[in-house]
Amino acid sequence: xxxxxxxxxxxxxxxxxxxxxxxxxxxxxxxxxxxxxxxxxxxxxxxxxxxxxxxxxxxxxxxxxxxxxxxxxxxxxxxxxxxxxxxxxxxxxxxxxxxxxxxxxxxxxxxxxxxxxxxxxxxxxxxxxxxxxxxxxxxxxxxxxxxxxxxxxxxxxxxxxxxxxxxxxxxxxxxxxxxxxxxxxxxxxxxxxxxxxxxxxxxxxxxxxxxxxxxxxxxxxxxxxxxxxxxxxxxxxxxxxxxxxxxxxxxx
Numbered sequence: 001x002x003x004x005x006x007x008x009x010x011x012x013x014x015x016x017x018x019x020x021x022x023x024x025x026x027x028x029x030x031x032x033x034x035x036x037x038x039x040x041x042x043x044x045x046x047x048x049x050x051x052x053x054x055x056x057x058x059x060x061x062x063x064x065x066x067x068x069x070x071x072x073x074x075x076x077x078x079x080x081x082x083x084x085x086x087x088x089x090x091x092x093x094x095x096x097x098x099x100x101x102x103x104x105x106x107x108x109x110x111x112x113x114x115x116x117x118x119x120x121x122x123x124x125x126x127x128x129x130x131x132x133x134x135x136x137x138x139x140x141x142x143x144x145x146x147x148x149x150x151x152x153x154x155x156x157x158x159x160x161x162x163x164x165x166x167x168x169x170x171x172x173x174x175x176x177x178x179x180x181x182x183x184x185x186x187x188x189x190x191x192x193x194x195x196x197x198x199x200x201x202x203x204x205x206x207x208x209x210x211x212x213x214x215x216x217x218x219x220x221x222x223x224x225x226x227x228x229x230x231x232x233x234x235x236x237x238x239x240x241x242x243x244x245x246x247x248x249x250x251x252x
Contacts, residue, residue: 003043003075004034005144006066007151010046013068019057020044022064030056030064042066045149049078076147079106081249082197084171086111086163087237088204089120094234099135101238103142103152105245110135111167112157117206119233122157132156160212164219168199173248175224176201176216177240178208182223185243194248202237 006026013020022030022044030036038056044066045051051074054066085102089095089112102110112131114122122128135154143151158167168174172195175188182188201216208216217223231239245251 003147004030004036004041005043005045005051005147006030007047007140007144008044008066010048013046017052017071018068020052020054020066020068022066024062027059027062027064031059043072044068045074045143047143047149047151049074049150051075051149074147074149076149077250078148078150079108079245079249079251080196081106081245082108083241083244083249084109084111084168084197084199085202085237085241086113086168086199087202088113088115088233089118089122089157090204090233091119094232095120096134096138098234098237099138099154100142102241103139103148104146105238105241105251106148106249107152107241109153109155111155111163113160113163113201114157115160115204115212116209118204128156161215164201164216164221169220171195171197171199173198174201174221175199175244176208176213176221177224177226177236178203178213179230180225181213182225185224185226185247188222188224189247198244198248200240200244202240203233205233 006022008020008022036056038059040056042056043051043053051072052068053070053072054068056064057067058065085107087098139152139154
């Protein structure tokens with residue numbers, strides 16, 4: 001039977017991890033959508049990698065108390081690859097799709113980046129916060145669906161300069177996917193040692209500027225060019241994440 005999965009942060013569990021309280025949003029879904037009742041079996045994951053089986057102990061309008069019966073192995077394991085995808089901002093539904101699919105593909109971290117040709121601009125801090133709240137909600141729903149117990153982290157939008165010089169510098173392998181001036185993925189990934197941390201840059205619909213490509217190369221990023229059909233930016237982000245998980249992670 002498909003697991004009926006809900007999220008609760010580690011702070012929502014009692015210290016002895018014998019029970020957990022689901023918040024109003026999870027309670028609304030549990031009660032109004034799934035029509036669950038006291039005594040029904042549910043699964044609760046904490047977003048940090050742990051999942052538990054339990055039974056509904058009490059059900060109120062704005063909270064659900066779940067009695068934990070045992071810790072279980074999440075239905076979907078985490079990839080051995082710590083993958084950061086730095087993706088140029090795209091218009092609403094396109095970036096929403098990218099967030100959803102990168103969650104399903106086992107990505108660890110998504111960094112929305114502001115590029116010279118990005119489709120979207122962040123007007124102010126409030127605008128950035130609204131976007132971040134939406135993206136995290138999409139991550140939550142995708143995590144429930146795909147069986148992960150660890151939430152993919154989504155960062156607030158940052159500049160291209162900050163991303164390539166500060167944010168991803170600890171990754172063992174840093175790749176910029178560009179439509180020109182690069183080598184194939186197989187030519188770049190020739191080191192027999194499998195990296196544990198990989199960061200990838202994916203540009204906007206208009207592509208990278210020459211200056212952005214030069215700047216990335218000068219700061220240690222390797223340029224990768226896939227010499228195939230032209231893909232939309234959202235397709236490219238999803239495809240490249242799948243290729244990296246196949247090459248270095250658990251999609252094999």
